Amino acid sequence: MSGSTQHWTASRGRALRGTIRVPGDKSVSHRAVMLGALAEGTTRITGFLEGEDTRATARVFEQLGVRIETPSASERIVHGVGLHGLRPSASALDCGNAGTGMRLLAGVLAGQRFDSTLVGDASLSKRPMRRVIDPLSRMGARIDATGDGVPPLHVHGGQPLHGIEYTLPVASAQVKSALLLAGLYAKGTTRVREPHPTRDYTERMLQAFGWPIRFGPGEAELEGGHVLRATDVAVPADFSSAAFFLVAASVIPGSRLTLERVGMNPRRTGLLAALRLMGADIREENAGEQGGEPVADLRVSYAPLHGAVVPESLVPDMIDEFPALFVAAACATGTTTVSGAAELRVKESDRIATMAAGLRSLGVAIEETPDGAIILGGPLEGGRVDSHGDHRIAMSFAIAAQVAQAPVRIDDVANVATSFPGFVELASGVGFGLEPG
């Protein structure tokens, strides 16, 4: 799916205006399919993200014997098979580009009676898996990876699991979730602690599916041996997709944009706090709830930004938003400092290096550090940047191009479909200058 041949030409458009709804939340969509598949009964998912990542997860469960219907776009009916009803797949399970898919599946598959092999695309095949293999092994799982601890993963079935107490060395909702999902199959209590609280969708959704679980910021614990009961899931709009428009409207003079019904889980909205520190004008309206998650309409208006020191405490709450934040920093007056974000180096690309290279080629002064960057805002030139197949990098440079002095060619953009299908159309519709090819 990594289409190095695909590129965009992005250039100054007009002030962004309008009201839009971005696609469904990726984290919630992955988990809704997983828990729906393992539940007793039928789960209806609405607002499902029609992205390559989440479709890959649905396909994997179909390979494992789960019937999933698509009555309409963004809707899925998952016919749950119960905790012990999955069937072995003769072929490898392809998670595509999705770290979330693979790491959470490792937890689910560790509890099965049969063996499975998890594979991914070129980018996923470079991402670290020891972070799930090590703690799952302590629970009794047997998982083989390549020598470097990267995919493919061979997950051995028939291994009795037992609960453990585990403190994560890095803040990762994926690792936490893998352990909790394995914990469904484990004897005794699985208790996970985090160095900084991360998104708690797995915990919230397990509770919604009727599994007894105790959790609070930075900790979660559950016992094996219960039952998941199907429940409908209404997926809110993805804050991480909304983020591109929050930054774009903040930096393009004259913009005024409303993003409807955006998921506002506090473990996701760190970018709001960071942008406000930089002087952004973003208002929350019509606060409500959807599928057990807080949602709000976000009204963002252009405002001149100034540099800031991004507090390290915000990092886990905006982990996927740094590429967009780097663009905001490049458009701001003065210096922005990011630290405590070494995890960015093991995402779909090394996001610190990829953003630094791209911004430099647009004339921005940026200094990389091991765990962040120091970015000096200033005028952006046109040029050519390489996304390295990373969806969030591609979309971030589409924003940068809106304020650049000449067009920007953005290479290797096909993976935008992993998290944000329809981005080009939606962005062009509100004023972006953005064209495929």
Ligand SMILES: O=C(O)C1=C[C@@H](OP(=O)(O)O)[C@@H](O)[C@H](O)C1
């Ligand atoms: O649990 C999840 O759904 C996710 C957790 C984060 O990854 P880490 O757990 O590696 O920080 C995030 O980057 C990813 O996009 C989605």
Ligand SMILES: C=C(OP(=O)(O)O)C(=O)O
């Ligand atoms: C890091 C991301 O996703 P994943 O880890 O699921 O590939 C992301 O979407 O930015």
